[in-house]
Amino acid sequence: MANPLEIVPPDVFIESGLERSELVPNAHYLADSGLIELMHGYNPSSFAGVRMAPRGIDLVENHYAFNRAFPPDLNETEEKTAAIPMLMERLAEEADLAPLDGEKRKSLHRDILYLREEVARPVERWRHDVIGAVLGWIENYLVDTEDNFLPSLAAIKEAVTPNQQP
Structure with missing residues (x-):
């Protein structure tokens, strides 16, 4: 098992197209909301790893609750x-x-x-x-x-x- 704690480093998100300036504040917001867990390393403004918290998993699995918490963009x-x-x-x-x-x-x-x-x-x-x-x-x-x-x-x-x- 390569990653038993299922922790994702920030580099994975940055490689997928997100910019660090967008990633860090949003990650801290989600952590403050209890939806993800952050591992802090030696770089205090960033994080060493992230994984979904049980509350975040429940929110993602319930589409109605997810859309209430994070409404989709309006169409034209x-x-x-x-x-x-x-x-x-x-x-x-x-x-x-x-x-x-x-x-x-x-x-x-x-x-x-x-x-x-x-x-x-x-x-x-x-x-x-x-x-x-x-x-x-x-x-x-x-x-x-x-x-x-x-x-x-x-x-x-x-x-x-x-x-x-x-």
């Missing part, structure tokens, strides 16, 4: 729609301050809730005709007023529109 479509949750929250706040009374205010809140539920789905499962209809319903509240009391609505339309399929 997700990057375009990343601002939508914050815009929806802003729209809900603007609706709270809207100069509408009674049933109109309740209807506006219901429409915003419906839109929020539609855009909460993965982008691939969006019902674009429904989203367009709900955006139209919300725009109808602005027709009777001179001022735009829902300024984030335009940003939501812009974020949703490029993703609509023909």
Whole structure:
């Protein structure tokens, strides 16, 4: 058995394409998190060897927990729609301050809730005709007023529109 403790020296990582400037801080972060164990040698800023800790093995084997701890990069479509949750929250706040009374205010809140539920789905499962209809319903509240009391609505339309399929 060449390596009974299964300890990997830093040279193996550097040969695989990682730079030492990226490797050392990330290794120390993972060690502080309890996911790997570091062996420190005579070079205090670096390490002599590393191996996975039991907690790290469990995390790697559980894909759901791994993706929660280290989310994957967003794809192109997700990057375009990343601002939508914050815009929806802003729209809900603007609706709270809207100069509408009674049933109109309740209807506006219901429409915003419906839109929020539609855009909460993965982008691939969006019902674009429904989203367009709900955006139209919300725009109808602005027709009777001179001022735009829902300024984030335009940003939501812009974020949703490029993703609509023909």
